[in-house]
Amino acid sequence: MTGNVVIVTGASGGIGFETALDLARRGAKVIIACRDDERGKQSVETIIKATKNKFVRYIHLDLSSLKSVRKFVKDFTSTEAKLDVLINNAGVIYPGREKTEDGIMKDMQINYFGPFLLTVLLVPMLKKSAPSRVVIVSSAMHKLGNIQNINEQTEGYLQAYANSKLCNVLFSNELARRLEGTGVTVNSLNPGQVNTSLYRSSSLLEKLKSLVLYFFFKSPAEGAQTSIYLAVSHECDYMTGCYLEDCSESRMSPKAMDKELAAKLWSISEELVKLSPEETV
DSSP, X not given: OTTOEEEEETTTSHHHHHHHHHHHHTXXXXXXXXXXXXXXXXXXXXXXXXXXXXXXXXXXXXXXXXHHHHHHHHHHHHHOSOOSEEEEOOOOOOOOOOBOTTSSBHHHIIIIIHHHHHHHHHHHHHHHTOSEEEEEEOOGGGGGOOSTTTTOTTSOHHHHHHHHHHHHHHHHHXXXXXXXXXXXXXXXXXXXXXXXXXXXXXXXXGGSOHHHHHHHSBOHHHHTHXXXXXXXXXXXXXXXXXXXXXXXXXOOOTGGGOHHHHHHHHHHHHHHTTOOTTTOO
């Protein structure tokens, strides 16, 4: 990966950190993108110390703010000449049912609408840098999702999480179709059940004993393997529009394969994130 530029969102801990650490070990220039400045900078220091790779840096990114997403893209494109791999890793299970300043449900914006805007705005650089890759971390929970009420407060937070994960896969598939022939590949994945802070953010799952998590959930390093595989493997050079689990192609839900549903979601997303006609893919 020497010479490659990679963005990893949510890389201040968990799967994102392990992904960034691995790619830095392979010589990539890694951009740590997260909202907590202190944790982001600490991750950079830890990775540089562990890998001796000095080409690791932090850029602030708060996916719950569309303004922050746009600023991140401006900061990144003004300092970097290319983008080889974008890994949309950040995600939350958020018990609260509140909307952001942009009028979007907070969990939906962090898990899907923010990454949607981020990715679309970075498409021109991804095209310029082709062959390049987009990796989108979803979940097996996408099989329980729907998009009927993706910006409503009527959904419980676990259902909202499932909805956001379905959106991730639908977006991945639609973007892959729109970028066909450009040299930019787009794939989504299920990292499996991983013992990360994602679960500690839920008051219900906080009650699970750490011993249970240790024995029955993957470690963050294990959970990061499919993201890393999609980012580096030559077996994935021409793979696009696929859904993977444990570094192998897996079957996505029938809803996730619905092209009309994906097109509908794209239209909804453009409207909610206020994408201009010039910015769309």
